[in-house]
Amino acid sequence: MEDVVVFLKDVWKTYDEGNNKVVVLKKINASFKRGEIIGIHGPSGSGKTTLLKLIAGLIRPDRGEIIVDGYNLNMLDENGLAMIRNTVVSYIPQDYGVIDDFTVFENVELPMLIAGVGREERGRRVKEVLEYIGLHSKINVKTKLLSGGEKQRVAIARALVMTPSVLLADEPTANLDWNTALKVIELFKNIREDFRTTIIIVTHDPRLLDLMDRSLTLMDGYLKDATYRHRESL
Amino acid sequence: MGSNILVIFAKTITRSSGLKISAIASINILVILFLRSNALIPYVAMLLSVVASASAIIVDFRLHSILLYVLFVYGLRPGNVRLLISLYSLLVAIVLSLPYLMIDLVSFSLSLSMTFLTALSILSLIYRSIKNTAYVPQI
Numbered sequence: 604m605e606d607v608v609v610f611l612k613d614v615w616k617t618y619d620e621g622n623n624k625v626v627v628l629k630k631i632n633a634s635f636k637r638g639e640i641i642g643i644h645g646p647s648g649s650g651k652t653t654l655l656k657l658i659a660g661l662i663r664p665d666r667g668e669i670i671v672d673g674y675n676l677n678m679l680d681e682n683g684l685a686m687i688r689n690t691v692v693s694y695i696p697q698d699y700g701v702i703d704d705f706t707v708f709e710n711v712e713l714p715m716l717i718a719g720v721g722r723e724e725r726g727r728r729v730k731e732v733l734e735y736i737g738l739h740s741k742i743n744v745k746t747k748l749l750s751g752g753e754k755q756r757v758a759i760a761r762a763l764v765m766t767p768s769v770l771l772a773d774e775p776t777a778n779l780d781w782n783t784a785l786k787v788i789e790l791f792k793n794i795r796e797d798f799r800t801t802i803i804i805v806t807h808d809p810r811l812l813d814l815m816d817r818s819l820t821l822m823d824g825y826l827k828d829a830t831y832r833h834r835e836s837l
Numbered sequence: 838m839g840s841n842i843l844v845i846f847a848k849t850i851t852r853s854s855g856l857k858i859s860a861i862a863s864i865n866i867l868v869i870l871f872l873r874s875n876a877l878i879p880y881v882a883m884l885l886s887v888v889a890s891a892s893a894i895i896v897d898f899r900l901h902s903i904l905l906y907v908l909f910v911y912g913l914r915p916g917n918v919r920l921l922i923s924l925y926s927l928l929v930a931i932v933l934s935l936p937y938l939m940i941d942l943v944s945f946s947l948s949l950s951m952t953f954l955t956a957l958s959i960l961s962l963i964y965r966s967i968k969n970t971a972y973v974p975q976i
């Protein structure tokens with residue numbers, strides 16, 4: 604268990620669709636180590652996003668245990684899960700989730716506003732993280748004026764500003780061209796090197812899997828290790 | 838861990854179009870109340886206040902839903918979300934009820950309650966939808 608940051612044991616998740624119950628995740632067992640970059644691949648509707656949301660503490664499993672950086676999410680109430688989302692794990696949604704009416708600075712400082720960080724400290728940390736991401740020149744620009752790749756970087760900066768142990772990215776390259784996608788993955792690799800962050804990336808693009816340390820496939824609700832199978836097929 | 842709720846509140850106000858709509862609606866309601874010619878007019882004006890309260894939230898639906906989504910994803914405690922929603926609804930309600938304060942104090946409290954509950958209900962529905970699905974609701 605040493606250096607395991609995310610641990611899932613016998614996790615099940617079901618959604619109600621009218622009168623039917625759809626089992627999205629079945630008996631998921633997995634562990635992710637500190638500083639690992641993991642790719643999760645699978646067809647649409649296979650439960651990739653659901654898996655990320657469970658790890659992020661955004662939704663709860665029907666059954667099973669999820670432990671993130673030592674916190675058993677089942678044992679936490681709503682306030683506890685909020686604390687985890689603010690300080691331990693950051694989720695980057697597929698459509699970036701940036702607020703178009705806010706500037707880059709205002710978007711990135713939001714997690715710190717939630718945490719009650721003081722004004723000067725917020726300013727210093729936002730500048731630091733934007734310099735790291737390479738968006739310092741756009742600090743006071745409204746995000747609606749940015750390109751897709753820049754919005755993605757704002758979302759990454761916002762996720763990084765509280766230096767979480769786990770970064771979850773839902774289809775981070777879905778709306779980007781291949782060159783921009785490669786730059787985003789390069790940025791994730793730098794983040795892993797500099798902060799030892801565990802990064803879990805959901806993608807439908809099989810080309811990206813070769814750039815990860817490990818890749819998993821979600822199929823029919825089951826999670827399978829796909830690293831070797833994928834590399835052999837190349 | 839004290840959240841900077843008032844800072845988030847102030848940013849929401851400055852970016853919202855809904856409050857401008859509330860202010861314009863409030864001036865119109867004031868004019869209607871000044872020029873009232875029969876006993877039903879105050880009730881019609883109060884109905885207009887409720888509609889304006891709903892419009893003030895719906896016109897900023899995208900801003901409110903994405904902001905509430907980000908606050909949920911980045912861990913604002915549910916109690917603080919409720920406080921933020923209540924503060925915003927109260928502000929909309931006060932703006933829309935000002936004409937009643939200037940003309941008739943008894944109607945002021947009724948208008949304030951109705952417009953406040955309208956705004957609060959819509960914002961709470963948006964937040965509940967986000968909390969249950971972890972998705973930004975679409976309109």
